[in-house]
Amino acid sequence: MIIKPDKEASLTLGLRALAKRLDRKHLLFDQISKELLQAEAGEYGEKFIMKQLEKLSFVMKIYVLHNITLRYPLSFQIDIVVITPYEVILVECKNIRGNVELKNRPRQMIRTLETGERRIFHHPEVQLEEYVYNLKKFFNQHYIKVPVNGIIVFPFNNVRIDYEDGYFPVLTARELISFLQQRPIKEKCIDAYAISRFLVAHLQSYEVYPLCRYYGIEIEAIQPGVFCPRCQCGQMQWIKRKWICTSCLHTDQKAHLLALQDYGMLIDKNITNKQAQHFLQLSNRHVIKRLLTTSAYYKVGATKQRKYQILL
Template sequence: MIVKTRTEEYSYIGLQLLNRRLHESHEMKELIHSKMHKALAGIHGEVRVDGVFSKYSFPFEYVVLHDVSLESYGKFQIDTVFFTQYFGVVLESKNIGGKLSFKQNPSQLERENEEGKVDVFESPEVQIERNIFLLDEWLKQHGVTIPVFGVIVLTNSKVRVIEPPTKYNAILHQTIPIYLRNIPRERRYISRKELHKLSTEILNSHKTYFPYPMCNRWGINPNDLQTGVCFEKCEMFGMVKRKNGWNCIRCGHVDRLVHEKAIREWFVLIGDTINNRQCRKFLHINSHHVASRLLQSMDLIRTGTSQSKIEYKWKW
């Protein structure tokens, strides 16, 4: 039974917006562009894993939770966690093609692509071990004792494992049902009622992770970003505010509410709060009154009393 589906990939959304507002000549442009495409590849891989659990079921009581963010001795995020009365399994999905070598001392993943170029990634084994430790501590804090295993799920069809991992299995996403069915079920650690109570507690403890503002995360000066309201169809920044709405200076398209997306981008990219002056500068408008009206028209949290100290926050 799938208890929690996957939520929006907020890191990818942030990278998309950051990539769009960075000038082509910016020193971080290539890196952000690359990270954006890697994040998208990860999403595609996770969708394949989701499809497996949507298609198959198991001959025993189980719960599946995708994209879980919890906190014990630290915050941690799990791609997919599978619980039964007998055990739990952390599934770490990797959408990486090419020839893979799981190296030890130090633990890292090497990938050789079709052109022979070798890239190095953080070892999925390290990620799984960290998540298992933190999840086990979270379970103990909630009075649950159950063995937790881990498996690396390879979701790219063009993958070949040259050196397999030593501590955790690596499997193709199509074989997830076989792998889970073959884990021995010798002892029930929790009852069916406790299993579903556990899934409810995980849902209640889950805290969606917002990796914002992106400029802080990537060490980018907000002054380096292109400002203004963008009409996406023309990919043009600098829509002009007139009485009939926002006008695209390239094609003349008019949109009355496109400023809302631009203001949301401020919170994703630049800061937790925005004031009137910042709004005017970011949207390229001169009127204090117009900026105030636009901010007040959105469902934002307003703080401060005097005009000079009023700030607005986004309700995540």
């Protein structure tokens, strides 16, 4: 059973907004674009793994949680958690292509593309070790005795894996179902459902907003305006109570909501009327006030210095 289904991570949403609005000449633009591609590839791989686990949940009593964050003993985020009748298994997903070597001395992941380009990454089991340790500590804090193990999964077959035996099994997604079905049956069972609900009850949000502060990007480098949700390239203007795209002439009464979400993810969760005028490129403060107050934004502070809290 999928207890916490997959959904797009907040960091991916923020990176997409940042790549769209960041000045193309900015020193960090190439880095942000690369990180966005990596985040999207990672999520695509996780979704594929979740589909495999969903198939398995019809024939095996398992509970699956995707993209969970806990705060003890340190803040850590786990790609996928599978809870079986006998153990908790952490799945570290690595969506990477090319020839991959997993080395133990020192522990490194070396990726070589067909072009001959080589790049060295952290070995995934180093991070997975930390996650397993932290989750065990978390359970111990709450007097829960449960085995915690981990596996490293490459979701697709566009990778050739050469690895030296390590602490955790290394699989492709197609092997995942048979791997879980063949796990040894233990005498002592655990209450898998209760543990899944316990984890859900203790989930924390993974907060990186605002991204300008996170990456040290000056606000002036962020392009303001309401972007057209249809053509993604045209700027929209507010004319006769609706937004009209200057490129494709698409009309939309609520296009400002997406722009305000971008502001919240990139700059600040709170926005004043004056700030909204600049970011939405609309100088009529009365219209801005109406757009903010009718868009389910909370009011914060006195009238003169009033801010509106953006819901993300």
